[in-house]
Amino acid sequence: MTNFNGTLLDGNTFLSINNRGYAYGDALFETIKASSGKLLFWEDHYFRLMASMRIMRMEIPMSFTMEFLESEILKTLEANDLEKASARVKLTVHRNEGGLYTPKTNNVSFVIAVNELSDSFYTLSEDFYEVDLFKDYYVSPSLLSTLKSNNKALNIVGSIYAKDNSLNNCLVLNTNKHVVEALNGNVFLVKGNTIKTPALTDGCLKGVMRSQLLEIIKLIPEYELVEDSISPFELQKADEMFITNVMVGIQPVSKYRKKTFKNEVSKSLLQKLNVKIRLS
Incomplete structure (x- = not known):
């Protein structure tokens, strides 16, 4: 119905x-x-x-x-x-x-x-998850690029590209060649005690799960939260990368090109996310 x-x-x-x-x-x-x-x-x-x-x-x-x-x-x-x-x-x-x-x-x-x-709460997937850059088309940063509208041509073509190249997902760039987001969610990088995600002014979706994690991370004293532009060169220097959306919660990335990632921070944040849900 x-x-x-x-x-x-x-x-x-x-x-x-x-x-x-x-x-x-x-x-x-x-x-x-x-x-x-x-x-x-x-x-x-x-x-x-x-x-x-x-x-x-x-x-x-x-x-x-x-x-x-x-x-x-x-x-x-x-x-x-x-x-x-x-x-x-x-x-x-x-x-x-x-x-x-x-x-x-x-x-x-x-x-x-x-x-x-199938799942009521969020569980962390341990499955291998590989991403790469999608460079055929770019996001033009504006208020319109932050909306969840029916204009999803880039995401569709990018998803076909990912499938054709045996990738689990792709990272999208804006017209300034900065990493904006994944095809189906926001992206976060972990380097040491810094957790970084693209700023909304770069054109990424104003994700609901992104907002939830920003609130959680701000309450963890051992981590510094940064909302700023991400260069593709930063991806291979990161210790960890994960993608977020309201359906899966947090999806750890296993591999980007020759770089492999850990998922310790992803696990910790997912636990805190589920606790927040239970208490709300």
Whole structure:
């Protein structure tokens, strides 16, 4: 069952070919992890969505309160018998039909789709995980590059490149040739007692898991947190590299070119992340 503007529908045929998310990528989305009816980091997701809608000049309905959208998500989980399970929730907001590049309206609709997941909390994968740079196309740093929109052509082509080259993931560069993020999450480097991640001004996604880890790291006195540009040359000097997103939590990187990495910091941060979830 899919939730379209509050109505539960069986199937995926309720969107027309004139849908602006399909026709122009005029849509935003949040991918949320639900665990036994609890939406992890829901407040962060909600406020990022509201900020993104303002940047996209979408009209935010008066009904779009945090409580309303949460209740609609929970209603959708219950309709799919997932209220007591772990699930992946995709909340999409698209501008309503009409117009070409210039829309006829800034009013919006929402769609909620859910799928079952196997793990309720985050576990550290010990599997081999290799990455390399994706240099065919670059991110142009701006507010738009920080949004979770339907414009994901670079991520799609990059993912095909990774698959064709037997890689688990790729790191994306911006037009200044700085490392911005991975294809499906934010990137962190560990060198000694310094943990570094690209600044938002470099064009990386304003990830919800990124925000959670920044809060955790700031409370650990033995580590210095740095948000700054990352040169590709720094990758091979790092002791550890990991990728973050709300679905997997923390994904340690095993290898970048000839460099292999440890995962001790990843393990420690993941433990603290799960404790934070249990206490929230």
